[in-house]
Amino acid sequence: MEEQRLSEFHHVVSQNRTLSSKALTIALSLITNPFTSHSTLSSLLDTLILCLQNPASNDTNHHHHVISLVSASFPPPPPTSAITFSLPSTADPFADENLFLSLCFGQSVISRRFLLRNVSKFCVKPSLLLTVLLGFTKDPYPNIREVALDGLVELSNCIVVEDQSLIEGCYFRAVELLFDCEDSVRRSAVCAVSEWGRLLVASNQDQSKKEWSDTVFVQLCSMVRDMDMKLRVVAFDALGKIRMVSEDILLQTLSKKALPATKEKTYCGQLTAKLLTLPASGAAFAFVHGLEDEFHEVRRSACRSLCMLTAVSAEFASEAVNILMDMLNDDSVVVRLQALETIHFMAISDHLKVEEAHLHMFLGTLLDRSDSIRSAARNTLQSIKLQNLAMFRLGIDALMKNLEFYPQDEADLFLVIFKLGRTHGKFVGSIIREVFQELEPSFEGKLAFDNARTVALLVLAISVPVSFERKICTVPPQTFSYAVTQLGRISRGLFDVVNQNTLLAYLSHCSRFSLVSASEFFKGEEPALQLDKSDVLLCQKSNDTSEAHLTSPLLDCLANLHDRVTSCVKIVLRKISDIWRLIELGCMGEVIQTLRSWKEELSKFTSDSPQTVGVLAFALQYIQVIKLLGKVWTRIFSSRNLRYHGMGVLEVLLGKIDKILQDMWYRFIGLSKDEELHLLEIMLLSCVLRLSYLETCNFEASLKKICTISFRVENLCKEEAIELSSFILDLQKLLCEIGNSGDGVFENIYLLQKSLKCFSLRQIVLSGEIKHLEAELNVRDNNFQNPLPFISGLPVGIPFEIMLYNLTSEKRLWLTMSVDGMSTQFVFLDLHEFEGCDEIRKFTFVAPFYGTPRVTYFSLKVCIAMECLSEDVQLFKDYEDPKPELSFLCKEIEVHLSTPVN
């Protein structure tokens, strides 16, 4: 039906190239039918436009019909945006204008409205257009007045008007229409007043410019009490656009009573439809009205323009802050958010002066339910300057509360605390002093390192050295080392400011200096640092964009000075001796958590140089040993029913310890005497533990082992004068006594148990050059789905790709191959046969496996093991079987073999 009508229309039109009444009827019927498709409509429109362009039809009446048809088809969203209304016939450039004018001044209101609405689509001279639009603001039809004003607004943006009186004319005409009866006209008039007011201000100079700007401002203020909500929004938006307003007028907008400064002033404008003078007091309370409005749209708009205007006057800003703080109590989230943004803006434009009374309301937003509000509040807080310690404390307390109620904000909070601390360095010092006990690992209660509050306080503390008031601050340096224990957590928060490695370097640097404050130290300590004031005063007044890079130069500098990994390991190892006390107290939960976090930190480092690989591996294993020891210790000394429970567990633990210690002893080379002694001491401890609590029945054999180790210790001491720990001395004495006396086993065990009391973990200091013996083993292209072929019963050769690190050719390596963990076959790897240096050796080795089982498929577990050759064991070459003590150098791999099918 639709298509039928359309084709009929086209037919009629094509006959005489103009629209007959019949064609018009058809077109109208199509347009008014709401079910007409877009394609039909656009086709129809195209034809209509063609008719308009037809030079033959110069009858305006005819055009009116067409235009009203076109405009009638506008309300539904038609594809008209594609249509350009270039109506002119080709010859005469003024034809467009003439047609436009004749249509405008015709009798049809619809087409007039349509033309004015789409004014930008016609090529009409701006000067002419301006006159026409200005004229039509007098039209008796409100919708024409409205579109004329809209047109003027549009025009004001794209033309330059030099005639002052013309601008004035437009402006005052718009002012008149501010008091129109129609809401929509008033709304458009507000826009027009705003825009033409802007032109008016721009066309004046100096003093009169200022006067005009005030005039426009007050004029717009008179509209904020209109009953139309949208109008109020527009009015406030317009107010926010004004860039120049006298301070007394701005202040008037916050006061209901006429201020003395504005009492007598009048401007050129209209207060009501009849009153043709505009008193300055017309601006009274404008902003407060807006902020109190019933509609959140208006409140938000008012808040936003307030934001813009606070930049104009500091005094206004300080007044406005009172009511803005109240806006934080608004029930609408968008308004609260805007209020926070406004406060933030004021803070960064340095027009914010927060008093203690405000802070209560402001800090309340940190506990807001909405995430975005809390985030905005924190964002604002970090740029606020808090006047005194009490206020700063309030702020920190509120942040802590935020952390307590909404732990999910942690990362962001840390950043804010850090920044806040940096800008308020001198307050941080006194706060940290107060809460220092909380930070110290306490021995009565539990260590609270994992407590979010503690971490937050640590963050606060570590912000001091980079603060502006560095000189005054005093934060105990151990705080920095405590902070290291929470490195991951903290660095997640401070991600924007500094990366983890740099942070670590920074912390370890600061923590090194006792007594002297870290900040003081930056200057004197290392000449290489060359940190004079200009370097350290990195943080210029907070400006978010630059802030990201602020601290980095300093910290990067630190990072370059130290090998990051080694320093990190050193810090961790140093801390471990502190941990021992906790173990003694039985706080195993905390210890395990702390150790685990350290391990995580360390394992994040990627191994880039052979030295660091060794150090890292050593540290990791060391931590593991301490952890296991701690578990044993608490099991023995804290649980009362040890005799009946947990012996099995104890055995497993001690077994693990022995294994790791042995590994450490044999697989690390380049250990210093100190380090060796340390390891031996732990070995002794482990043995004594085993002897006195586990293997009491096997006393003699165990004692022998202790003696062996003790002998090693003595050997070490012979070469160099090393101070032995009280535990070793005590033990040596004891061993002599046991050897000499004929006391019973139980007395001896008691004595040994007593000697354990002397043990305390010493700090291990790494000399640095530790190498880790390691191997990598791989069989190429072998997996479950892609097995190697074999024939059962016959030997099979397996091609291994082997990488060896730090293994000298003297080391005796074996390939251990086992099926189902039952029978193990050893193949000797003679390192002399393979190329490569000691540091790294890479080769392929085809190892024969003899005992292939009688199955179609089996898997072989292969590993590289090293004979543990201690000095006291006689060396002899043997390619048959390895010595019983083996240390595995790599992870066990699985080799899949299967008989080939056919």
Add this chain to the structure above:
Amino acid sequence: MAIECLVLGAGQEVGKSCVVVTINDKKIMFDCGMHMGYLDHRRYPDFSLISKSGDFNNSLTCIVVTHFHLDHIGALPYFTEVCGYNGPIYMTYPTKALAPLMLEDYRKVMVDRRGEEEQFSYEQILECMKKVTAVDLKQTVQVDKDLQIRAYYAGHVLGAAMFYARVGDVAIVYTGDYNMTPDRHLGAAQIDKLQLDLVITESTYATTYRDSKYAREREFLKAVHKCVAGGGKVLIPTFALGRAQELCMLLDDYWERMNLKVPIYFSAGLTVQANMYYKMLINWTSQKVKDTYATRNAFDFKHVCSFDRSLINAPGPCVLFATPGMISGGFSLEVFKQWAPYEGNLVTLPGYCVAGTVGHRLMSAKTPAHINIDQDTQIDMRCQIHQLSFSPHTDAKGILDLVKFLSPKHVILVHGEKPKMATLKEKMQSEMGIQCFDPANNETVSIPSTHYVKAVASDALLQSSLSPNLKFLRKCSERGSDFGGLDARTKPRLKVFDDRMAEGILMVQRNQNIEAVHQNEVVAMLGLESHEIKFANCCPVYIANSETRNVVLSQSTVDKSFWLRLLFEKLSSKFPETSIQDCGERLQIESFSVSVCSKEICPHRTTANLQCMPETMYFCCTWSTADEKLAWEIISVIKSLSLRDK
């Protein structure tokens, strides 16, 4: 034609609002309240002034009640049931729903507590309510053929409305009590821009300028939060309707935001019932309530828990809303007795307490103090006191803003105190130029009203008024374009006119309809000729060079155009902005036209004799009145020409 306003109550006082407005024989009574301060005949408006005979049904067209407060509705049952008024009564739906509650409550208090003789019975209240027609917001009600009324939202209390009434061409607005700033549960007053002859507005706070509501809210929340954080109990004595909901909403919101878990209780009674009405009448509440209505009814308070008496002495902090507001007895007094002796507790007081109530005594007391509840009981009061300053009335700025927005021709102030009203009246007249009255009770104010006369428009006028007819008038710039010159009273230099209406002429002929015709028609209609006034001046210019003159004069016909061209150049340089048309024989500038006069005797010459002077050229000028100023400027230019060229 005039509007008669008879103020029966609330004239220069607060209480028994009642204004009877007469427009074109229609008598409308706005509000029918009682005065709470009197117990004698002064309690009710003097209805006898409406009709001596007491035949109110014939003398009154209708009664319009704005809201359910007793000083606006208290006398209604008396008027209908005792005085016998049977005509139509209009009020909004919520008012109709809540009014019986208020009236019955009042009746009970009067009869039961004070043992007074009852003015009307409960049955009479119900009977009265049956006569009421409920209206909705912005619903236009045609009371009779001529009278229209329409309700607009007024804020103040639930269901409060301003009423617009129109009889023929006369339109007035009676505001009742209203609030121009929204609170948590009710919106701000909202009205259309209307053409009004009269606005009758309340003026309770005629001289008060209230500060931002946020400060009040903040103080309140701070006090309450501090109290409950310290483990104290908060007693909020309130009136059942309005304030309780507002405060509770404020608290509920705050609780929600701050994640507080302290219980809030509502004591039973009227409040619960009132809450139910609030929930039902959501359309009458604030925008915020309406916005959230889809997800949650804001009056379903999240943190309000059910209350029973045993909880009064339960340990731990809580907030309790209890009636009555002024702690004059009842439940709030009971709780007060229990809680007052403890320092951690808090009691809030409403902004206004009647003398004689416990609340009134508390207002002046300083803690700790001994408060006498009655002769026998004395309380050692140690709790904190917080005074609320919430008010549902608009302040002076609000009144002025409303009047400014409506821009009526006249204003009558009622419902306020006399000296304050006088101040506001002065202000309104001086600042806005609106005539303002503040009549006392039983006074009548008469105001001239608009009266429109219908005229028939002629076809030609209609036709011409369809097409725009724009005119721009540019004032000649006498002053420079600096601001200093543009005094506040100067009109802009460029003005726009659309003359399509101005072309109409009103014809009032005897025994005929009044007719508006187009000016072109008038001449024909009246059978007259049209005349145009023109000015003319023949302006002499002395030719200095006689040789030229001779040549010129001898060949006069040839060189007329030469002189004109000369003049054209001169004028073009003098008046660069104006367009000058060269029409060959003459020059045309607007309506000014100039040509070379070759007549021997020209009547337009002003020189002693009209004869042609030797050695002189004559330019003959004509113009119409509109361009007189321009004309003289041009002539002065011509005169100053001295043709010595060539």
